[in-house]
Amino acid sequence: MPGEKIPSRSGRILSFVKNRRTIQSVSLIVSNAWLLSFLRFIPCGYLQCSNCAASTFTCPLILLERGAVMASMGVFGGAMGSAMAEKVLTPALGAVAMLVLFGALFGTWGCGWLCPFGFLQDLLAKIPVKKFHLPSWSGVLRIPVLLGLVVAVPYLTRTMFFCDVCPSGAITRLWQQAAGIPLFLKAPEGYLAAGSLVFLAGVVVLSLFTLRPFCTLLCPIGGVVGVMNKVSGVRLAVDRDHCVACGRCAQSCPQGIDPSESPDHSLCSRCLECTDNCKFISVDLR
Numbered sequence: 001m002p003g004e005k006i007p008s009r010s011g012r013i014l015s016f017v018k019n020r021r022t023i024q025s026v027s028l029i030v031s032n033a034w035l036l037s038f039l040r041f042i043p044c045g046y047l048q049c050s051n052c053a054a055s056t057f058t059c060p061l062i063l064l065e066r067g068a069v070m071a072s073m074g075v076f077g078g079a080m081g082s083a084m085a086e087k088v089l090t091p092a093l094g095a096v097a098m099l100v101l102f103g104a105l106f107g108t109w110g111c112g113w114l115c116p117f118g119f120l121q122d123l124l125a126k127i128p129v130k131k132f133h134l135p136s137w138s139g140v141l142r143i144p145v146l147l148g149l150v151v152a153v154p155y156l157t158r159t160m161f162f163c164d165v166c167p168s169g170a171i172t173r174l175w176q177q178a179a180g181i182p183l184f185l186k187a188p189e190g191y192l193a194a195g196s197l198v199f200l201a202g203v204v205v206l207s208l209f210t211l212r213p214f215c216t217l218l219c220p221i222g223g224v225v226g227v228m229n230k231v232s233g234v235r236l237a238v239d240r241d242h243c244v245a246c247g248r249c250a251q252s253c254p255q256g257i258d259p260s261e262s263p264d265h266s267l268c269s270r271c272l273e274c275t276d277n278c279k280f281i282s283v284d285l286r
Contacts, residue, residue: 020112020113020271020272021122024113024114024115024116024118024119024122025119027113027114027119028116028119030056031048031055031056031114031116032052032054032055032056032116033054033056034053036056037054037056039056040055040056040057041058042057042098043057043059043060043063043091043094043095043099044057044058044059044060044098044102044110044114045060045098045099045101045102045103045110045114045225046110046111046114046116046221047059047061047115047116047168047221047222048116048117048168049168049169049171049172050062051163051169051173052172058091058095060096060098060099060221061095061150061163061166061220061221062160062163063092063094063095064095064096064150064151065150065151065154065160065161065162065163066091066092066160067089067091067092067093068092068150068151068152069155069158069159069160070089071089071155072154072155072158073158099221099224099225100224102225103224103225103226103227103228104228104231104232104233105232105233106225106232106233106234106270107225107226107228107229107232107233107235107264107268108222108225108266108270109234109269109270110225111215111219111222111225111226111269112269112270112271112272113270113271115215116168117167117214117215118212118215118269120207121203121207121211121212121213121214121215122212124207124208125207125210125211125212125254127208129208129209130209131209131210131211132209132210133210133211133255134217134256136256136257136262136265136267138216138217138267139216139217139222139223139226139266139267141217141218141223142217142219142220142222142223142224142226143220143224143227145218145219145223146220146223146224149162149165149220150162162220164192164193164195164196165192165195165196165199166196166199167200167203169196170196170199170200171200174197211254211255212255212269215269216255216267223266226266226267226268227266229264229265229266229268230264232286233285233286234270234283234284234285235263235264235283235285235286236259236263236264236274236275236281236282236283237263237281237283238260238263238280238281239280239281239282240260242280243280245260246278248277248278249274249278249281252273252274252276252277252278253274254269255267255268255269259274260280260281263281
């Protein structure tokens, strides 16, 4: 029958699809494990606020912003500038390399299985209210957000603009400053910090009605790894010789994508729900 699931070899390897929430929970703990903070020199391939005191890894976006700010200040001349370039610009280039490498290996699998902020949005989506899907072209804004808010605006303003408005960073500020004077009460940084709280509230509300609104519309990291779904090592294979276009895969897709038509869509988070509902779609590990 079309809906019957017969696991392929790759499907058996990734049979832990039913444990995605467990893996997301483990990733949340590991990504914020203070005892592993000696690994902070490693940029991760998903959104993780490295301003968090307990953060294990470094957000690649903060490295890109630092590089843009220091390049704008023109401090890379002379011996001292060369040392500064090694400490700031090299990690920024390393962050780009990490995103490209992570995308080439896994595509958006890290978005669907490892990203703590994506996990939060997934949990909010479980609240039983009527849902709607964002259009399939929604992800086109993510690369412009990367180039504009993560690179161009920090370069022009010499501020860590995206970090100041990032909703994931707003969560960090909320709990880290709960015992002191919150940053959003101080000017001028406080205006952006307060704005990030409003931004976070908007993401929370939207997450009740549509899946992963921030990831779909604005996440710069998702934009980079999403375009690499077509060449990544974790892909979806459609048996087109036997697919009867029954629509079960599209109905099971949380993002509203039709995997039989667009198995490598940039918005696909590789949650693998479609492979769990149709025997003609399987995981292709390359």
